[in-house]
Amino acid sequence: MAALNSFLVSFFFFIFSLLFHASLPVTSFHSYRSLLSSMNGTASTSSTKHHHKWVGPIGHRVITVNVDGSGDFRAVQAAVDSVPINNTENVVIQISAGNYIEKVVVPVTKPYITFEGAGRDVTVIEWHDRASDRGPNGQQLRTYRTASVSVFANYFSARNISFKNTAPAPMPGKEGGQAVAFRISGDKAYFAGCGFYGAQDTLCDDTGRHYFKECRIEGSIDFIFGNGRSMYKDCELHSIATRFGSIAAQFRKKEDEKTGFAFVRCRVTGTGPLYVGRAMGKYARIVYSYTYFDDVVAHGGWDDWDHTNNINNNNRTVFMGVYKCWGPGAETLKGVSWAPELNFTLAHPFLVKSFVNGRHWIAPSDS
Numbered sequence: 001m002a003a004l005n006s007f008l009v010s011f012f013f014f015i016f017s018l019l020f021h022a023s024l025p026v027t028s029f030h031s032y033r034s035l036l037s038s039m040n041g042t043a044s045t046s047s048t049k050h051h052h053k054w055v056g057p058i059g060h061r062v063i064t065v066n067v068d069g070s071g072d073f074r075a076v077q078a079a080v081d082s083v084p085i086n087n088t089e090n091v092v093i094q095i096s097a098g099n100y101i102e103k104v105v106v107p108v109t110k111p112y113i114t115f116e117g118a119g120r121d122v123t124v125i126e127w128h129d130r131a132s133d134r135g136p137n138g139q140q141l142r143t144y145r146t147a148s149v150s151v152f153a154n155y156f157s158a159r160n161i162s163f164k165n166t167a168p169a170p171m172p173g174k175e176g177g178q179a180v181a182f183r184i185s186g187d188k189a190y191f192a193g194c195g196f197y198g199a200q201d202t203l204c205d206d207t208g209r210h211y212f213k214e215c216r217i218e219g220s221i222d223f224i225f226g227n228g229r230s231m232y233k234d235c236e237l238h239s240i241a242t243r244f245g246s247i248a249a250q251f252r253k254k255e256d257e258k259t260g261f262a263f264v265r266c267r268v269t270g271t272g273p274l275y276v277g278r279a280m281g282k283y284a285r286i287v288y289s290y291t292y293f294d295d296v297v298a299h300g301g302w303d304d305w306d307h308t309n310n311i312n313n314n315n316r317t318v319f320m321g322v323y324k325c326w327g328p329g330a331e332t333l334k335g336v337s338w339a340p341e342l343n344f345t346l347a348h349p350f351l352v353k354s355f356v357n358g359r360h361w362i363a364p365s366d367s
Contacts, residue, residue: 057087057088057089057090057111057112057155058088058089059088059089059090060089060090060092061089061090061091061092062091062092062094063079063082063083063091063092063093063094064093064094064096065078065079065093065094065095065096065100066095066096066098067096067098067099067100068096068098070096071094071096075100075102076093076095076100076102076104076115076125077102077103077104077105079093080093080104080105080106080110080113083110083113084110085109085110086109087109087110087111087112087113088112089112090112090114091112091113091114092114092116093113093114093115093116094116095115095116095117095118095123095125095161096118096123097117097118097119097122097123098122098123098124099124099126100123100124100125100126101126101127102125102127103127103129103147103148103149104125104148104149104150105149105150105151105152106149106150106151106152106153106156106186107152107153108152108153108154108186109153110153111153111154111155111156111186112153112155113153113155113156113157114156114157114158114159115156115157115158115159115161116158116159116160116161117158117159117160117161117162118160119160119193120160120161120162120193120194120195120216121162121195123160123161123162124161124162124163124164124195125148125149125161125162125163125164126148126163126164126165126166126181127148127164127165127166128148128165128166128167128179129141129145129146129147129148129165129167129179130146130167130176130177130178130179131143131146131175131176131177131178131179132175132176132177133146140176142178143178143180143201143204144180144183144204144206146165146167146178146179146180146201147165147180147181147182147183147204148163148164148165148180148181148182149163149181149182149183150182150183150185151182151183151184151185151186151189152185152186153186154186154187154188154189154208155186155187155188155189155361156184156186156189156190157189157190157191157192158190158191158192158194159191159192159193159194160192160193160194161194161195162194162195162196162197163181163182163194163195163196163197164181164195164196164197164198165179165180165181165197165198165199165202167179167198167199168199169199169200169220169240169242170199170200170221171242171243172220172221172241172243172244172245177199177200178200178201179198179199179200179201179202180198180201180202180203180204181196181197181198181202181203182196182202182203182204183204183206184203184204184205184206184208184210184228185204185206185207185208186208187207187208187209188208188209188210188361189208189209189210189211190210190211190213190361190362190366191210191211191212191213191215192213192214192215192366193213193214193215194212194215194216195215195216195217195218196215196216196217196218196219197218197219198218198219198223199219199220199221199223199240200219200220200221200222200223201219201221201222201223201225202217202218202219202223202224203217203219203223203224203225204225204226205224205225205226205227205228205230205261206226206227206228207226207227207228207259208228208229209228209229209230209356209357209358209361210228210229210230210231210356211230211231211233211353211356211358211362211366211367212230212231212232212233212235213233213234213235213366213367214233214234214235215232215235215236216235216236216238217232217235217236217237217238218238218239218240218270219239219240219245220239220240220241220242220245221241221245221246222246222247222248222249222278222280223237223239223245223246223247223248224237224247224248224249224261225248225249225250225251225280226250226251227250227251227252227253227257227259227281228259228261229258229259229260229355229356230260230261230262230356231262231264231350231353231355231356231358232261232262232263232264232266233264233265233266233367234264234265234266235263235266235267236266236267236269237263237266237267237268237269238269238270239268239269239270239271239272239274239296240270240271241270241271241272241273241274242271244272244273244274244298245271245272245273245274245275246274246275246276246277246278246303247268247274247275247276247277248261248263248276248277248278248286249277249278249279249280249284249305250277250278250279250280250281250284250285250286251280251281251284252281252282252283252284252285253281253282253283254283255283255317257283259285260284260285260286260287260319260350260355261277261285261286261287262287262289262350262351262355263286263287263288263289263291264289264290264291264350264351265289265290265291266288266291266292267291267292267294268291268292268293268294268296268297268327268329269294269296270294270296271296272295272296272297272298273296273297273298273299274296274297274298275297275298275300275301275302275303276288276293276297276301276302276333277301277302277303277320277339278302278303278304278305279302279303279304279305279318279320280305282317282318283317283318283319284305284318284319284320285318285319285320286319286320287319287320287321287322287323287342287347287350288321288322288323288325288333289322289323289324289325289347289350289351290323290324290325290326291322291325291326292325292326292327292330293325293326293327293328293329293330293332293333294327294328294329295327295328295329296329297329297330297332297333298332299332300332300336301332301333301336301339302320302333302336302338302339304318304338316338318338318339320338320339321339321340321341321342321346321347322334322339322341322342323341323342323343323344323346323347323350323351324347353367
C-alpha cells in the first residue's frame with residue numbers, strides 16, 4: 001500500500017508540473033541567448049532587438065592560371081571572367097609563376113575571389129598606363145583608371161603575388177605621370193605577402209576596409225593614397241624618390257568619416273627626402289606606430305597639403321601622428337604641433353584590427 005501511495009503522489013506531481021510549465025510563455029533560443037548575455041553584462045541594445053545572420057559564400061572552387069597553357073586559363077582576366085555574376089562561392093584563382101602583362105578588373109558583381117600567387121617575386125601582374133594616356137574614347141585616363149589591377153568587389157583577397165605599373169617615374173610636380181599599380185575599391189579586402197610596385201600613386205587605397213599584412217609597397221610620390229579605412233601591419237614602405245617624395249596621402253573629407261591609414265610595425269626604407277604623410281583631405285588621418293624610419297624623412301616630416309598659405313586650415317583638423325616609432329628618421333618627425341607624438345589613449349584605436357572591424361572578417365591567424 002505504501003508503495004502504491006508513493007506512486008500516486010509521484011504521478012500527480014508529474015502531471016502538475018507539465019500543466020504548470022505549459023502555461024508559461026515560450027522563450028526563443030535567441031531571446032535566451034540575449035538574456036544570458038544581458039546577465040553577463042555583454043548584451044547591447046541592438047543585439048537584443050535585432051539578430052542579423054551573416055550569409056557568407058557557399059562552396060569552394062579553384063581556377064588555375066599559367067602562362068604556359070597548362071592551367072585552366074593563360075590570362076588572369078579570363079579566369080575572372082569565368083566567375084559567374086553574383087558569385088556565391090569562395091573562388092581561389094591560383095596563378096603560377098610568370099609575368100602576366102595585362103590589365104585586370106574584378107567587377108563589383110564578383111565577390112569572394114582570391115588571387116593566390118606562387119610568391120611575390122615570381123608571380124607578377126603588370127601594365128603601363130599613365131594618367132595622361134588616352135583611353136578608347138580618346139579622353140585622358142586620369143589617375144584612377146590607370147590601375148594595372150582594379151578591384152571593385154567585396155571580400156577580395158590576394159596572397160603571395162605582386163602588382164606593377166611599369167610606366168617610368170615622373171619628376172615631382174609633372175602632371176599626367178600618375179600610374180597606379182593596384183586599385184582597391186571593395187570592402188573587406190585582405191592582402192598578405194603581396195608586392196605593389198610603381199612610382200607616383202602606386203597603391204590606390206580608394207574606399208572600404210582593408211588589411212595589408214607583410215606586404216611591400218614601393219613608389220616615389222603619394223605611393224599610398226585614397227580614402228580607405230586601412231591597416232598596414234609589418235609592411236615595408238620603400239621609397240624610390242630621386243628628388244623629393246611622399247609615402248601616404250589620405251583623403252578623409254568629413255569629420256564623421258571613419259577612414260584613415262594605420263601603419264603598425266612597418267619599415268620605411270629607400271631614398272628621400274620624403275614626407276611620411278600628406279593631408280589630401282581636410283580631415284585626413286594617418287598614424288604610424290612602432291614603425292622604423294630610415295634616414296629618408298624630410299624636415300618636418302608631414303605636409304598639410306596647403307602649407308604655403310593654409311587657406312583651408314587643414315592643420316587644425318587633420319589627425320596625424322606617431323607612437324613609439326624609432327630609427328634615424330624618427331627624430332625628424334617630432335616637433336610638429338599638429339602631428340605630435342601620441343599617447344597610448346590616442347594611439348590605441350590605430351593599433352588593433354578593430355580599426356577596420358577586423359574581428360568580424362579577419363581570422364585571428366591572419367591578423
